[in-house]
Amino acid sequence: MKILVIDTALSLCTAAVFVDGRPLAVRSELMVKGHQERLAGFVRDAMGEAGLGFEALDRIGVTVGPGSFTGLRVGLAFAQGFGAALARPVVGVSTLDALAASVTPEAGSLPALAAVIDARRGQVYGRFWRDGVAAGPPEALSLEAAGERIAALGSNVTLVGSGAVPLAAAFPKAGVVDLTGPSPTAVARLAVAAHPDQAPPRPLYLRAPDATPPTRLPGQPRVPAPR
Structure with missing residues (x-):
């Protein structure tokens, strides 16, 4: 399968081409x-280096979050527009699942694994695995709650993602893999394995964006504060 993967969910801007x-x-x-x-330039350069025409692609994979609100919108909009223009399926990949897959091809090859992304404001986005079985869906958690979830996994746990470092102090025996984003290989592997009908390219937002809409439109008078 020939696949283009796109990742703009976190601190990386990635475009990569994989064949089988x-x-x-x-x-x-x-x-x-x-x-x-x-x-767009990254996609153009990657396709050029791969020596493939756009029509040769079978599928497009894109990270859907959790992650940066703006970054996700950029990657998803580009992937969906590109897929529509080429009439190719676009598959969404969880950022947390891709981080876990960046450490090991299968979460089950590690006894306990926690993928955690620094969400700021004392929170992380996290997902947890024990013996290859996910302990639930992705969540937005306080550092304290995330620590409790990690402790419940038992010893011999591996932490991966930008949230690993602030949590590692409480788990000195944990393995720590501080990644700024998932590996393109992991994203591609998950995108190939996913069924397009079951992995839609829709953003996964675990909390509201930090920015808030204005309380009044330009030109509108300010509402006096209540006395």
Whole structure:
């Protein structure tokens, strides 16, 4: 299968081309913002290096979150538009699942695994596995609640993701893999394995965006504060 993967959910802007699980070209750069300006160029360069025409693609995989509100919108909008133009299926991949798959091809090869993303404001986005079985869906958790979930996994736990470092102090024996984002190989592997009908490219938001809409439109008078 020939697949293009796109990841803008966290601090990376990634476009990569894989054929039957083998990477032909990868463009990935660390960036806090600017994904919208760079993504199309990354896709163009990756496809050019891979030596494939766009019509050769069988599928497009894109990370759906949790992650940056703006970053997710950029990646998903591009993937959906690209898929519509090519009449190719677009498959959504959980960022947390992809982080877990970046450590091991199958979560079951580690006794206990916690994928955690720093969500700021004293929170993490997390998902947890024990003996290869997910202990529930992705969640937004306080650091304290996440620590309790990790402790419940028992000893010999591995923490992966940007939220691993702030939690690691409470678990000195834990393995820590501090990734800024999932590996393109992991995203591609999950996107190939997923059924398009069961993995729609819809954003996974675990909490409301930090930005709030304005309380009045431009030109409207301010409402006096109650006395």
